Amino acid sequence: MSHDPHDHGHDHAHDPANEAKWKHDGVRVIAGNQLDPNTAQTPGMDRKAAINFARVGAQKLWAGTVTIHANAKTGAHHHGHLESVIYVVKGRARMRWGEHLEFTAEAGPGDFIYVPPYVPHQEINASPTEVLECVLCRSDGQAVAVNLDIEPVEKPEQVLWVDPTHPHGGV
Numbered sequence: 001m002s003h004d005p006h007d008h009g010h011d012h013a014h015d016p017a018n019e020a021k022w023k024h025d026g027v028r029v030i031a032g033n034q035l036d037p038n039t040a041q042t043p044g045m046d047r048k049a050a051i052n053f054a055r056v057g058a059q060k061l062w063a064g065t066v067t068i069h070a071n072a073k074t075g076a077h078h079h080g081h082l083e084s085v086i087y088v089v090k091g092r093a094r095m096r097w098g099e100h101l102e103f104t105a106e107a108g109p110g111d112f113i114y115v116p117p118y119v120p121h122q123e124i125n126a127s128p129t130e131v132l133e134c135v136l137c138r139s140d141g142q143a144v145a146v147n148l149d150i151e152p153v154e155k156p157e158q159v160l161w162v163d164p165t166h167p168h169g170g171v
Contacts, residue, residue: 028056035065053141062141065089068132072125073154076101078118080144084136086113086123091132094154097121101150120148 035048036055049055051063068091086093086107093107097119106126107113115121125132 025057030055058141060141061137061139063135063137066134066136068123068125068134070125070127070129070131072123072132074123076120076122076148076150078120078146078148079115079138080146081117081140082144083117083139084113084115085138086115087111087135087137088113089133089135091130092126093132093134094124094126095121096124096154099150120150122154124154 030050035050036052037046037048046067047064049062049064051058051061053059066086088107088109088111090109093111093113094104095107095113095115096102096104097115099120101120101122105113
């Protein structure tokens with residue numbers, strides 16, 4: 001009997017059938033220049049999928065990139081039961097949240113933003129001149145976006161945030 005706490009009864013002996021399975025169903029690398037642009041787009045923005053069900057068979061998450069042009073702002077919304085993580089690569093992101101979008105925080109390159117389930121929020125490119133580049137991950141590939149009738153402090157522009165849960169732009 002093994003005393004290794006990480007050994008859950010799996011036989012680690014060489015098995016050609018497992019080898020073939022893991023070769024095609026194991027780790028996947030999606031190159032940055034091979035992201036999928038075949039997603040809904042909105043002028044001024046560019047969304048590309050890296051990890052989703054269609055590309056790699058992901059069951060419980062979605063990941064990709066979102067590029068938001070200067071001054072882009074969404075309307076107030078939440079994502080139901082989904083958790084979101086936004087990693088800022090380049091530019092300045094401003095988040096507003098709360099029942100009346102009364103709270104605000106900004107994030108720059110290297111910063112992570114966590115958006116819990118059901119939190120009313122608004123995403124904003126804080127720069128009037130620079131593009132905002134982010135990596136976005138969601139806890140499910142399911143598209144959930146609930147638009148809220150909250151008067152935003154910062155009025156949404158015509159260019160809206162597009163991601164898997166806002167295929168036509170967050171309004």
